Structure formats: C-alpha cells, structure tokens
Amino acid sequence: MQQKNNSFWSNWKKFWSEPGFAILSLILALAILFFIVAPVFAVLLRSFGIGAGTLTLDYYEQFFSTSLYLNSLWNSVSAAFITTIVVIFLSTVFSLYVTRSHSFLAKSYRGAALLPLVAPPFIFSLALIILFGSNGVITQFLNNWFGWEFSIYGYWGVVIAQILAYFPVGFMLIESTMRNMSPSLEQASSDLGAGQWRTLRKVVLPLAKSGIIKAALLVFVMGLSDFSNPLIIGESVPFLASEAYLTVVGQNNMELAAVLGVFLIIPSFIVFLFQTYFFKDANLETISGESGGNNIPLTKPVKFVSSFISTLFVSFILLMFVMVVLGAFVNIIGVDNSFTLDHFSGQTGWDTLNLSIIVSLLAALLASGLGMLQGFLLARKPIPGKKALEFLTLFGLAVPGTVMGIGYVLIFNGPPLFLTGTVLLLVLNMTFRKIGVGLEAGVSKMHQIDSSMEEASNDLGGGPYRTFLKIVMPLLSPAFISGFVYTFMTAMVSISSVIFIIAPGTNLAAVYILDLASSARIGMASAMSFVLIVIVIACMGILKLIEKRTGFKI
Structure with missing residues (x-):
C-alpha cells in the first residue's frame, strides 16, 4: 500500500512539474466531462425522471406499453x-x-x-x-x-x-x-x-x-x-x-x-x-x-x-x-423541366449557409486545435488517467447526434447556463462531437515524431513551452490542417444534434434543407443541397491535396 501511495505522489509530482501543461490538461479534461459525458448522463438520468423531480421507471413502462x-x-x-x-x-x-x-x-x-x-x-x-x-x-x-x-x-x-x-x-x-x-x-x-x-x-x-x-x-x-x-x-x-x-x-x-x-x-x-x-x-x-x-x-x-x-x-x-x-x-x-435559377434566389437559404460556414469554421478551428493539443499531452506528458480521458474524448464520435442534442437541451436550456439557440452552443456542440478526430490525428502524428528532437531542444535551453511552440506545433501542422478540413466538411452537413438547439435566427443550412424537403419544396432543397455538395467536394479536394503533399492521412 505504501509503495502504491509513493507511486501515486511521484506521478502527481511529475504531472505538476510543468504547471502550464498540467493546467491545460485539467481544463481539457473538465471540458470533455462537461460537453461530452455530462449530456449523455443527463439523458440517462432524465429517462428515470431524475431532474424532473422524482426517481421512477414509469417512462420505461410507458415506452414498453x-x-x-x-x-x-x-x-x-x-x-x-x-x-x-x-x-x-x-x-x-x-x-x-x-x-x-x-x-x-x-x-x-x-x-x-x-x-x-x-x-x-x-x-x-x-x-x-x-x-x-x-x-x-x-x-x-x-x-x-x-x-x-x-x-x-x-x-x-x-x-x-x-x-x-x-x-x-x-x-x-x-x-x-x-x-x-x-x-x-x-x-x-x-x-x-x-x-x-x-x-x-x-x-x-x-x-x-x-x-x-x-x-x-x-x-x-x-x-x-x-x-x-x-x-x-x-x-x-x-x-x-x-x-x-x-x-x-x-x-x-x-x-x-x-x-x-x-x-x-x-x-x-x-x-x-x-x-x-x-x-x-x-x-x-x-x-x-x-x-x-x-x-x-x-x-x-x-x-x-x-x-x-x-x-x-x-x-x-x-x-x-x-x-x-x-x-x-x-x-x-x-x-416543368425549363431551366431556372429561382431556387437559388431565397435569401433565407443563403443566410443559413453563411451561418453554417461561420459555425463550421469556428468548430473546425477549436476541434482540430484542442484535439491536436490533447494528442500532444496524452502522447508526451504523464497525465493521470490518460487512457480514460482518451476513451471519453473518442466516445464523443460514437454518441448518436440525437442523444447529444437532447443532452444539450437538458443541460443548457435553463439556469445556470441558458445557451440554447445561441451560436456559441452550436459551435461547442460541433466542436466536442468532432474533437476526437483532432485527437486521433494529433496522437498519430506524435507517434511519428521522434522525441529526441524535443529532448535536444530542452537540452539547448528551449524549455518545454518554447519547444512545444517552436518544434512540436510546426510538425503537427499537417495533422491540424487535415483535422480542420475534415471537421469543417462534416460539420457543414451535420444535422441530428444541432436541430435540437437551433432557434429563429440561428438556423443552419442542413437543417434548413431538411425543413424544405419535409415540406415538399424539392427545388429549393435541391438547390441548397447542390451548394453544400460543391463546398464539401472542395474540402475533400483540399484534404487529398494535403495528403499528397505531406503523406499524412486523417
């Protein structure tokens, strides 16, 4: 028991030997718990009535009856x-x-x-x-x-x-x-x-x-x-x-x-x-x-x-x-098969497309950046419970969008954080649903980077933080760009989770197309789908170009 305690304190001291990275690790861990784990648990608890004032199996009984x-x-x-x-x-x-x-x-x-x-x-x-x-x-x-x-x-x-x-x-x-x-x-x-x-x-x-x-x-x-x-x-x-x-x-x-x-x-x-x-x-x-x-x-x-x-x-x-x-x-x-461009003329569609691009860009920047940082920390730093943290981060990719959407409504549709319907919540939702992509890209790239380069920089007085900024980050840039393009591409067509948390004025292109198709406005739905397809094809082309130039695959 004494040996285990000594090992624990030894690992804890190593973790705090670089306080900047330790604090970043804790912030990322809390963000993963709050934006990935908490929504899933909120759905699970609410299914038993917890949060609505009681603990009951009545809702499961109603489901099966x-x-x-x-x-x-x-x-x-x-x-x-x-x-x-x-x-x-x-x-x-x-x-x-x-x-x-x-x-x-x-x-x-x-x-x-x-x-x-x-x-x-x-x-x-x-x-x-x-x-x-x-x-x-x-x-x-x-x-x-x-x-x-x-x-x-x-x-x-x-x-x-x-x-x-x-x-x-x-x-x-x-x-x-x-x-x-x-x-x-x-x-x-x-x-x-x-x-x-x-x-x-x-x-x-x-x-x-x-x-x-x-x-x-x-x-x-x-x-x-x-x-x-x-x-x-x-x-x-x-x-x-x-x-x-x-x-x-x-x-x-x-x-x-x-x-x-x-x-x-x-x-x-x-x-x-x-x-x-x-x-x-x-x-x-x-x-x-x-x-x-x-x-x-x-x-x-x-x-x-x-x-x-x-x-x-x-x-x-x-x-x-x-x-x-x-x-x-x-x-x-x-x-009536006569040619027309009228389906592209609706201002609402272009507004939703512009917002989708903004939200997807911000989510892609955050997901790829935070994922890359987390990949570096997990691959190089003595973080307690790193396997569990990696598991929870990647689990965000596996959670059905519908579940994540319901979970975000349960958590962010009331005090203390009333964020439903805001652009911020849309960005956070997409970021933490896709952060696992950036993590995998970062970890994969870190395994290709010889740690001796970082050791040499430290021996020359670079220090851990300067080494990260000057040595590691440039080497991780292909992973960042690949993760960014992939996240942007998938975020543009994401629908199942964001549909729960949009509001008038914050509608997105994919949700707007779904509304058009559901109401039988096929022409306008096709036009907006065509624009989205062109954007995503361009992203795939960029991704392939990155793979060809760098040899790095997401």
Missing part, C-alpha cells in the same frame, strides 16, 4: 439490420472488383463509391422522392405507360436511403482490408488447385473478417440512429431517432425522449467498446509488406458478376446525384 414506441424500436432495429446486410454484401462485391481490377473503370468506380460522403445524410431521400415520389419522374412514367401505382414513402424508402448513404462506410473498411491482403495466400490456394470461387469463400472472406465485422457494426449503429431519412421519406412510420425529436418538439416530453435516446446509446456504446478494445489493434494475417495490387486477377465469371453488380450500384448512385442537380436547375423536375 405504447405500440408507437415499440414500433419505432422494431422499425429502427430491423431497418438497420437489413441495411447492414445489404451494405456488407455490396461493399464486399464492390471491394473485390476494385482491388483486383486495374482498369480505369475500376478506379472510377472507387471514386463514385465515395460520392455519398460529400452529401448531406438525407440527400438520397430527396433524390428518391424526385424519382419515385407521388409526382416522381419514374412514378409518372410507370403510371402513364403501365398503370402502376406505388409509393417510395415509408419503411422501405428509409431502408433504400440508408443503404445508399452508409455504403461508403462499409466499402472503405472492407476495401482497405482486401487491398492490403497478402497475395501469396490466394496464390497458394490457386496452386493447390482451388478455383477462384472456392478461394474467395475459404481464404479471402475469412481473412477479411476483421474489416467486415467493423463495417457491419458501424453501419448497424449508423442505421439505428438515422435521424433525417425517416423524417423526410419515412412518412408516418416511426423510428427511434426521429420519434425522439418529435417527442421533444411536439410534446415537450423530455423524459420519454430520453428513454428513446437510451435505446440509441446502448448499441452505440457496445459497438464503441468493440471498436476500442477488440478491433483497434486487430491486424490479421491479411496484412503484409506487399501491395494489394499484386492480388490474383479475377477470372472471367467472377469479374462479370462483380462488375455487373458494381456497375448497377454505381449507376444508381450517380442517378441520385444527377436528380438532385437537375432538381436545382429546373422549375419542377418531371413536370
């Missing part, structure tokens, strides 16, 4: 499950084709597969309405020629939109695993007489298991917590995230909304634990020093099947984007 809420749980879970199965299948086939084909077409398909990343999360609901809505282009064609009537609205519309929106997540993880797979394993299987179908089934897929499981977990949680697609195309079908929002704005029932939020937190937390402790360092035998580009080419039957499925899916993705772009530049797509 109300068919609307049970249906929302079932719809969210089942839709997320179907989305995951389809996304994993498509991602596996797609990854197989692009990693084992060296044609220009395969490279183009890879770029097309990542296109959904540049769009707001609900863009595909908007495109599906343009194509298959009540007055959709294809709906009218089928009705006029064949007398077929159907509706894309409802459960299956949400599922299709989720598949399109979350496909890039599954694809990136599975494609990365397959691209880095040792070609010698497939060659050995072939030399032993196995056909390619058997090699894929017995060698490739088992070795890609880590990427497939990661992808499945992430896609499932993203589908479960999907907020905007159910609101736009789900019609009257209830889903957990959208129902939580409607419970807040329609009934002002924070307790029931918190209960719905708890059912979003639990799977997200479980997946985060798996990602952090079981798969973070998973490095199966698939990885070798050889490039995945040497993998055995696909045989004609396998290539035909994989390229056919990939072509169909890419065509559908491109069609979605084309519909949104056309919807922005014609009067009423499918009805």
Whole structure:
C-alpha cells in the first residue's frame, strides 16, 4: 500500500512539474466531462425522471406499453439490420472488383463509391422522392405507360436511403482490408488447385473478417440512429431517432425522449467498446509488406458478376446525384423541366449557409486545435488517467447526434447556463462531437515524431513551452490542417444534434434543407443541397491535396 501511495505522489509530482501543461490538461479534461459525458448522463438520468423531480421507471413502462414506441424500436432495429446486410454484401462485391481490377473503370468506380460522403445524410431521400415520389419522374412514367401505382414513402424508402448513404462506410473498411491482403495466400490456394470461387469463400472472406465485422457494426449503429431519412421519406412510420425529436418538439416530453435516446446509446456504446478494445489493434494475417495490387486477377465469371453488380450500384448512385442537380436547375423536375435559377434566389437559404460556414469554421478551428493539443499531452506528458480521458474524448464520435442534442437541451436550456439557440452552443456542440478526430490525428502524428528532437531542444535551453511552440506545433501542422478540413466538411452537413438547439435566427443550412424537403419544396432543397455538395467536394479536394503533399492521412 505504501509503495502504491509513493507511486501515486511521484506521478502527481511529475504531472505538476510543468504547471502550464498540467493546467491545460485539467481544463481539457473538465471540458470533455462537461460537453461530452455530462449530456449523455443527463439523458440517462432524465429517462428515470431524475431532474424532473422524482426517481421512477414509469417512462420505461410507458415506452414498453405504447405500440408507437415499440414500433419505432422494431422499425429502427430491423431497418438497420437489413441495411447492414445489404451494405456488407455490396461493399464486399464492390471491394473485390476494385482491388483486383486495374482498369480505369475500376478506379472510377472507387471514386463514385465515395460520392455519398460529400452529401448531406438525407440527400438520397430527396433524390428518391424526385424519382419515385407521388409526382416522381419514374412514378409518372410507370403510371402513364403501365398503370402502376406505388409509393417510395415509408419503411422501405428509409431502408433504400440508408443503404445508399452508409455504403461508403462499409466499402472503405472492407476495401482497405482486401487491398492490403497478402497475395501469396490466394496464390497458394490457386496452386493447390482451388478455383477462384472456392478461394474467395475459404481464404479471402475469412481473412477479411476483421474489416467486415467493423463495417457491419458501424453501419448497424449508423442505421439505428438515422435521424433525417425517416423524417423526410419515412412518412408516418416511426423510428427511434426521429420519434425522439418529435417527442421533444411536439410534446415537450423530455423524459420519454430520453428513454428513446437510451435505446440509441446502448448499441452505440457496445459497438464503441468493440471498436476500442477488440478491433483497434486487430491486424490479421491479411496484412503484409506487399501491395494489394499484386492480388490474383479475377477470372472471367467472377469479374462479370462483380462488375455487373458494381456497375448497377454505381449507376444508381450517380442517378441520385444527377436528380438532385437537375432538381436545382429546373422549375419542377418531371413536370416543368425549363431551366431556372429561382431556387437559388431565397435569401433565407443563403443566410443559413453563411451561418453554417461561420459555425463550421469556428468548430473546425477549436476541434482540430484542442484535439491536436490533447494528442500532444496524452502522447508526451504523464497525465493521470490518460487512457480514460482518451476513451471519453473518442466516445464523443460514437454518441448518436440525437442523444447529444437532447443532452444539450437538458443541460443548457435553463439556469445556470441558458445557451440554447445561441451560436456559441452550436459551435461547442460541433466542436466536442468532432474533437476526437483532432485527437486521433494529433496522437498519430506524435507517434511519428521522434522525441529526441524535443529532448535536444530542452537540452539547448528551449524549455518545454518554447519547444512545444517552436518544434512540436510546426510538425503537427499537417495533422491540424487535415483535422480542420475534415471537421469543417462534416460539420457543414451535420444535422441530428444541432436541430435540437437551433432557434429563429440561428438556423443552419442542413437543417434548413431538411425543413424544405419535409415540406415538399424539392427545388429549393435541391438547390441548397447542390451548394453544400460543391463546398464539401472542395474540402475533400483540399484534404487529398494535403495528403499528397505531406503523406499524412486523417
């Protein structure tokens, strides 16, 4: 016991040996607790009535006794499950084709597969309405020629939109695993007489298991917590995230909304634990020093099947984007296709876009700067409980936006801090939801920097603070810029958390587009979506340029 006490005091003295960094560490820790942990706990406590004057299970009883809420749980879970199965299948086939084909077409398909990343999360609901809505282009064609009537609205519309929106997540993880797979394993299987179908089934897929499981977990949680697609195309079908929002704005029932939020937190937390402790360092035998580009080419039957499925899916993705772009530049797509710029003329839309840019810029500066600083402190300084602090910071990336939004309302919608509806709270919300990106970038870069450079500076009398400013910060600049661009890009299309804390005069572009789409103003929604897509594509271009110039990847 005495030895433990001595060790504790020794570590504590080391921590305070550089008081400036110690104080910064404490401030960051308190900020993480206040802006990430506290909102989640506020939701959890409010679901038991704590904060409303009593401790009770009545709200959980009401949840399980109300068919609307049970249906929302079932719809969210089942839709997320179907989305995951389809996304994993498509991602596996797609990854197989692009990693084992060296044609220009395969490279183009890879770029097309990542296109959904540049769009707001609900863009595909908007495109599906343009194509298959009540007055959709294809709906009218089928009705006029064949007398077929159907509706894309409802459960299956949400599922299709989720598949399109979350496909890039599954694809990136599975494609990365397959691209880095040792070609010698497939060659050995072939030399032993196995056909390619058997090699894929017995060698490739088992070795890609880590990427497939990661992808499945992430896609499932993203589908479960999907907020905007159910609101736009789900019609009257209830889903957990959208129902939580409607419970807040329609009934002002924070307790029931918190209960719905708890059912979003639990799977997200479980997946985060798996990602952090079981798969973070998973490095199966698939990885070798050889490039995945040497993998055995696909045989004609396998290539035909994989390229056919990939072509169909890419065509559908491109069609979605084309519909949104056309919807922005014609009067009423499918009805009056004459060219117009009227959809871009609304001043409200440009005001929300300007505010979105300002908020996203400030959040990106704070998230990347604070994340980079925290990465340096965790990598170099003897901070007590650094593993727990890193865990809590990264957990901010895993918390569903709906839960974080409800939590911010519970904490900041009354004394002592009444911040709901202010630009400051929007910036803080986006900052601490994305600070984990800056942290990971900072830690990753610090591991690439030899500590001997800092030691040499200290030996020459630079001191810890001057060394940080003159040596470390310039070396961390690629991580800062990458984190800044990525955070800005994602903040511009963020919606699920900020929609709870906006107010008249502080509306953001993504929320404004959601309102337009929900009220069937498709032209204006398409126009604003087009502008957002252009901005995010420009950000991705800058990010790629940074990666090319510095060799640093976020």
